Amino acid sequence: MNEGQDLVILPLLNYNDMKKRNILLMAVALTVASSCSQLKESGPEYEQVIGRQEIKIQDGILTPEALWAMGRIGSLDVSPDGKRIVYTVAYYSVPENKSHREIYVMDKDGKNNTLLTQSPFNESEPKWIKNGSKIAFLSNESGGSQIWEMNPDGSERKIISAFNSDIEGFSFSPDGKNILFISQIKYGERTVDLYPDLPKATGIIVNDLMYKHWDEWVESVPHPFVAPFDGEMMGTAIDIMLGEPFEAPLKPFGGIEQLAWSNDSKNIAYTSRKKEGLAYAISTDSDIFLYNLDSKKTINLCKQESDVDQNKGYDINPKFSPDGKYIAWQSMERDGYESDRNRLCVMDLSTKKKSYVTESFQSGVDDYCWNSDSKSFYFTGVWHGTSMIYKTDLLGEVKKITDGIYDYASVALSGNDIITKRHSMSAADEIYSLNPKTGAIAQISHENDHIFKQLKIGQVEERWTKTTDGKNMLSWVIYPVNFDPNKKYPTLLFCEGGPQSPVSQFWSYRWNFQIMAANGYIIIAPNRRGLPGFGMEWLEEISGDYGGQCMKDYLSAIDDISKEPYVDKDNLGCVGASFGGFSVYWLAGHHNKRFKAFIAHDGIFNMEQQYLETEEMWFANWDMGGAYWDKNNAVAQRTFANSPHKFVDKWDTPILCIHGEKDYRILASQGMSAFNAAVLRGIPAELLLYPDENHWVLKPQNGILWQRTYFAWLDKWLKHKS
Numbered sequence: 001m002n003e004g005q006d007l008v009i010l011p012l013l014n015y016n017d018m019k020k021r022n023i024l025l026m027a028v029a030l031t032v033a034s035s036c037s038q039l040k041e042s043g044p045e046y047e048q049v050i051g052r053q054e055i056k057i058q059d060g061i062l063t064p065e066a067l068w069a070m071g072r073i074g075s076l077d078v079s080p081d082g083k084r085i086v087y088t089v090a091y092y093s094v095p096e097n098k099s100h101r102e103i104y105v106m107d108k109d110g111k112n113n114t115l116l117t118q119s120p121f122n123e124s125e126p127k128w129i130k131n132g133s134k135i136a137f138l139s140n141e142s143g144g145s146q147i148w149e150m151n152p153d154g155s156e157r158k159i160i161s162a163f164n165s166d167i168e169g170f171s172f173s174p175d176g177k178n179i180l181f182i183s184q185i186k187y188g189e190r191t192v193d194l195y196p197d198l199p200k201a202t203g204i205i206v207n208d209l210m211y212k213h214w215d216e217w218v219e220s221v222p223h224p225f226v227a228p229f230d231g232e233m234m235g236t237a238i239d240i241m242l243g244e245p246f247e248a249p250l251k252p253f254g255g256i257e258q259l260a261w262s263n264d265s266k267n268i269a270y271t272s273r274k275k276e277g278l279a280y281a282i283s284t285d286s287d288i289f290l291y292n293l294d295s296k297k298t299i300n301l302c303k304q305e306s307d308v309d310q311n312k313g314y315d316i317n318p319k320f321s322p323d324g325k326y327i328a329w330q331s332m333e334r335d336g337y338e339s340d341r342n343r344l345c346v347m348d349l350s351t352k353k354k355s356y357v358t359e360s361f362q363s364g365v366d367d368y369c370w371n372s373d374s375k376s377f378y379f380t381g382v383w384h385g386t387s388m389i390y391k392t393d394l395l396g397e398v399k400k401i402t403d404g405i406y407d408y409a410s411v412a413l414s415g416n417d418i419i420t421k422r423h424s425m426s427a428a429d430e431i432y433s434l435n436p437k438t439g440a441i442a443q444i445s446h447e448n449d450h451i452f453k454q455l456k457i458g459q460v461e462e463r464w465t466k467t468t469d470g471k472n473m474l475s476w477v478i479y480p481v482n483f484d485p486n487k488k489y490p491t492l493l494f495c496e497g498g499p500q501s502p503v504s505q506f507w508s509y510r511w512n513f514q515i516m517a518a519n520g521y522i523i524i525a526p527n528r529r530g531l532p533g534f535g536m537e538w539l540e541e542i543s544g545d546y547g548g549q550c551m552k553d554y555l556s557a558i559d560d561i562s563k564e565p566y567v568d569k570d571n572l573g574c575v576g577a578s579f580g581g582f583s584v585y586w587l588a589g590h591h592n593k594r595f596k597a598f599i600a601h602d603g604i605f606n607m608e609q610q611y612l613e614t615e616e617m618w619f620a621n622w623d624m625g626g627a628y629w630d631k632n633n634a635v636a637q638r639t640f641a642n643s644p645h646k647f648v649d650k651w652d653t654p655i656l657c658i659h660g661e662k663d664y665r666i667l668a669s670q671g672m673s674a675f676n677a678a679v680l681r682g683i684p685a686e687l688l689l690y691p692d693e694n695h696w697v698l699k700p701q702n703g704i705l706w707q708r709t710y711f712a713w714l715d716k717w718l719k720h721k722s
Contacts, residue, residue: 088125144166144167341363371413380411
């Protein structure tokens, strides 16, 4: 599909007003973007380089254009001496409808922050090499993605790999003599392989499951390669999984973090789920494998004969201890349950004995790093709506290090300090330095200070509500900019996706609570049943019961906030994506006239349809309880009896349906079916369909279109004059 061919069905009513508003907003966007793109010489021609944007905010109000003007901090790496940090920032251009990634370096305290790369090419994944004297990175300057190196001041750029395919991630061995990297290999046979005389045929012949995943037809899988490095150029690479039709790292989001070098540079640990087809589609059982460079032999660390548990769920992200005696990884206990608690597993490499060192933390480990003593770890995890940094030792004694209304997103050692990324519902990611002993923390990157200094931010508060079964539920409430408790405000119930993703202090460039607050809405975002950070019982109560207590929790939250005098209970909206979209479709048939507008993005409308359409069948089997045709399965029958499409006869409220046609997790037919059902029922409805987007909306102009359509719909139904 070509970009820009978005289908938007607009109601005739109010079209001219929307057209005038959109023309004005696009003019603002063009002005902003033209101020941020720099002309950079490339040979005899000049090309625009998308860089940091200088934008003027009017009246302190956050707009879609301001969101897309923000730089987005990506990966970072700490120098071997702990004194410097190299990191990436992605910038977006609305007129050009694309992004560009650049590399910065700064001192550990944030001083001497310097832009190292400023070219038309995308640079990413920077890593310190050669004892900190060079920085290696990925660049597409040569046409494909290859490994380059440069001095820490950005000079003397040169390519150091010439692999015959794109390199997607890399890691140098500790002794610097080898490079481990990821590249795609061909998977399966194409139609042209079967019928060479039909080279222009577009049909895809399928004979097993997992023929599609996330947003692609599966025609390749990632493999780990290793190649010698002489200090100047990478040598001939070998595929350490040669002949195996399996993926390592895991699709669709796994990267170099799922592979690791041993300290002596003799072994490579990697993550793989060595299954394909139907077996792959119904299982989350990935393992950690250990490959020896000398013997070329591989062993499975998760399936040792002496093991009792055999690590049946996801096992990912191996990391060797600094002293080389241990290897750790994140481990889930149960096969097929992708939202199981991520435990931190540690193996003694000499005895192959395993232990789990975060058992006292009844939530998952999201990121972790070894401490320099090889006897403890720092990790991040969600508890009660925030993601904090914790410490644990080999005996499993867990201690909380940070506090506050934030989410800490990563951990990396810098001497005795921790380098981390932090964000909240009120601020985008920045890099911080933390002293774990004193708790002192300092912001050391200031990527978006120039934008946030101009913004008025809505207040964020926690609110505890008693649920229908007598338990306490945490919600985040975000108040409008310039909130006046003597006024009444339209209010939105935010329904989280996942379905087991936390409503913590996240910052989103689409589902952004501050832009909703800037548009004059109160938002209540409940941590309903099925979300992590409140214990395993709370987390697991949603599985097999989508129409049960989790939906009662949503109604409890909106009913509770509606008691406040500043909430306009006659103008309530309900919005959400993915499982949140399912929630919207379900509540549309059960809300008892509470809401005046609904918005569902990439939601499940027909559960039977979803069971057969989604690609990751392990999710459907676990969360739905099984197949709808299994009449003896009470859990499955309860699930499908609660499918939103069975309650369309009770729909009575305007609804906006949004969906991407490259969404293979929840197919676009779900959104189109819901829209069609609403129209056939005579209910005001609108459909925003993206032929070129997946489960997310990633292109700048599509993102701004999303925001404009979203607020035009809410404003129409929740801010109308009586």
